[in-house]
Amino acid sequence: MSVALIWVVCNRFGFLETTKFETLSKSRTLLRSERIKNLGKKHECKSSYMNADFMGLNYGTKKEFVSRVVANPSGELAVSSEQLVYEVVLKQAALVKEQMREKEDVEVKPDVVLPGTLGLLSEAYDRCGEVCAEYAKTFYLGTLLMTPERRKAIWAIYVWCRRTDELVDGPNASHITPKALDRWESRLEDLFNGRPFDMLDAALSDTVSKFPVDIQPFKDMIEGMRMDLRKSRYKTFDELYLYCYYVAGTVGLMSVPIMGIAPESRASTESVYNAALALGIANQLTNILRDVGEDARRGRVYLPQDELAQAGLSDEDIFAGKVTDKWRNFMKKQIKRARAFFDEAQQGVTQLSSASRWPVWASLLLYRQILDEIEANDYNNFTRRAYVSKPKKLVSLPVAYAKSLVPPSRNAALSKAIDL
Numbered sequence: 001m002s003v004a005l006i007w008v009v010c011n012r013f014g015f016l017e018t019t020k021f022e023t024l025s026k027s028r029t030l031l032r033s034e035r036i037k038n039l040g041k042k043h044e045c046k047s048s049y050m051n052a053d054f055m056g057l058n059y060g061t062k063k064e065f066v067s068r069v070v071a072n073p074s075g076e077l078a079v080s081s082e083q084l085v086y087e088v089v090l091k092q093a094a095l096v097k098e099q100m101r102e103k104e105d106v107e108v109k110p111d112v113v114l115p116g117t118l119g120l121l122s123e124a125y126d127r128c129g130e131v132c133a134e135y136a137k138t139f140y141l142g143t144l145l146m147t148p149e150r151r152k153a154i155w156a157i158y159v160w161c162r163r164t165d166e167l168v169d170g171p172n173a174s175h176i177t178p179k180a181l182d183r184w185e186s187r188l189e190d191l192f193n194g195r196p197f198d199m200l201d202a203a204l205s206d207t208v209s210k211f212p213v214d215i216q217p218f219k220d221m222i223e224g225m226r227m228d229l230r231k232s233r234y235k236t237f238d239e240l241y242l243y244c245y246y247v248a249g250t251v252g253l254m255s256v257p258i259m260g261i262a263p264e265s266r267a268s269t270e271s272v273y274n275a276a277l278a279l280g281i282a283n284q285l286t287n288i289l290r291d292v293g294e295d296a297r298r299g300r301v302y303l304p305q306d307e308l309a310q311a312g313l314s315d316e317d318i319f320a321g322k323v324t325d326k327w328r329n330f331m332k333k334q335i336k337r338a339r340a341f342f343d344e345a346q347q348g349v350t351q352l353s354s355a356s357r358w359p360v361w362a363s364l365l366l367y368r369q370i371l372d373e374i375e376a377n378d379y380n381n382f383t384r385r386a387y388v389s390k391p392k393k394l395v396s397l398p399v400a401y402a403k404s405l406v407p408p409s410r411n412a413a414l415s416k417a418i419d420l
C-alpha cells in the first residue's frame with residue numbers, strides 16, 4: 001500500500017531524461033587512429049600527468065602533456081582508464097550545465113500534493129538519515145549543516161551507495177550473482193523513471209527528480225560491483241584506476257549536482273567534477289591501502305601486480321604478511337600517489353557552495369589521515385588496521401570548518417590554474 005502510494009508520488013514528479021551515454025565498459029574499446037587524434041590533445045588529463053610523474057615517467061610540463069595510452073596484455077595500444085573516465089567527467093559537467101540552463105527557462109509549477117504521500121516521503125528520507133547516521137556518523141553531522149533539501153538528497157544517495165556496496169561486501173555477498181546485479185540495475189532505472197521499488201528507493205527517486213543528477217555514475221558503480229565479482233587481481237594501476245572510479249569516483253560525480261558549485265566560483269564545472277572524481281579515487285586508494293591484510297584474507301589483492309613485481313614483491317609476500325624494507329618502500333610510493341589525488345581534490349572543495357564545504361573537508365581530512373596512521377604503524381597494514389583516533393577526529397572538525405570558510409578565489413588566474 002505505502003509502496004504504491006510512494007510510486008504515485010514519485011511518478012507525479014516526472015523523471016529526469018537519462019542521457020544515452022554508452023556505458024564506460026562498452027566504450028573501453030581498443031584505440032583506433034581517429035580516437036588517438038580525438039582524445040590525445042583534446043582533454044589534458046591532470047590525473048594522467050600526476051600518475052606519469054608518480055611512475056617516474058617524464059612527460060614534460062603539464063601543458064605539454066598529452067594523455068597516456070596503455071598497452072593491453074597482447075601489446076596493443078588502448079585508451080587509458082583515466083582518459084575514458086575523464087570523458088565521463090566532461091559529459092557529466094556538460095549535462096549539469098545544460099540542465100541548470102534549462103531550469104532557468106522553465107516556469108516552476110507548484111507541487112500537486114496527494115493527501116498522505118508527503119508524510120511517507122518524509123518518512124523515507126528520515127530513514128535514509130538514520131542509516132547514514134548509523135554508518136557514517138561524522139559525515140552525517142556534517143550534512144546537518146547543509147540546507148534541508150540538499151541534506152536529504154545526500155542521505156538518499158548515501159543509502160543507495162551503501163546498499164549497492166553491501167550487495168558484494170555485506171553478509172549476503174556469497175549469494176550475489178551477476179543476475180542479481182542486473183536486477184539491481186533495472187530497479188535503478190525504474191526509480192529514475194519514477195517507479196521506485198521501496199521506501200529508500202522512493203527517496204532517491206524524489207531526489208533525482210529535483211536535482212540534475214544523471215544515472216550514469218550510478219550505473220557505473222554497479223559495474224564496479226560486477227568487477228568485484230569477477231576479478232580479484234589488478235595487473236596495472238590503469239586497471240585499478242578504473243575500479244576506483246567505478247566504486248568511489250562515481251560518488252563524487254553523484255554528489256556535485258547536490259552540493260552545488262559556489263555562485264562566485266570562477267572554476268569551470270569540469271574542473272570541479274574532476275576534483276570530485278579525484279576525492280573518490282583518493283578515498284578508495286586509501287581504503288585499499290588500509291585493508292591490505294583484510295582483503296588478502298578474502299583472497300583479494302587490489303594492489304597493482306606490475307608495481308608489486310617492480311618492488312620485488314608478489315602475492316605470496318602479501319599472504320605471508322611480513323613488513324620488510326621492500327614492503328615499506330612499496331607502501332611509501334602507494335601513499336605518495338594517494339596523497340597526490342587528495343591534493344588534486346582539495347583544490348576543488350573550495351569551489352563548492354559554502355554550506356557543502358565543511359562536510360567535504362571533514363571527510364577528506366579524516367580519510368587522508370588514515371595514510372598518516374599507516375605510516376605510524378610502520379606500514380603494517382597486514383595485521384594492524386589504521387584508524388584515526390577520536391581526539392584526532394575531534395581536532396579535525398574545527399580545522400575542516402576553518403577551511404570551509406575560505407571562499408573560492410575571485411582571482412581569475414588562480415581559478416585558471418585549477419582548470420589545468
Ligand SMILES: CC(C)=CCC/C(C)=C/CC/C(C)=C/CC/C(C)=C/[C@@H]1[C@@H](COP(=O)(O)OP(=O)(O)O)[C@]1(C)CC/C=C(\C)CC/C=C(\C)CCC=C(C)C
Pocket residue numbers: 139154157158161162165169247248249251252253255256272273275276277279280283284287345346348349352359360363
Ligand atoms: C560529504 C561526502 C563525503 C559526501 C559523499 C556521501 C556519499 C553519497 C557517500 C557514499 C559512500 C558509499 C557508501 C560508497 C559505496 C562504495 C564504498 C564503500 C566506497 C568507499 C567509501 C568509504 O567507505 P568505508 O570506509 O565505510 O569503506 P568500507 O566499506 O568499510 O570498506 C569509499 C572509500 C569511497 C567513498 C567516496 C567518497 C565519499 C567520495 C566523496 C566525494 C565527494 C563528496 C565530492 C566532493 C566534491 C569535491 C569538488 C571535492
Ligand SMILES: [Mn+2]
Pocket residue numbers: 165169
Ligand atoms: Mn567496502
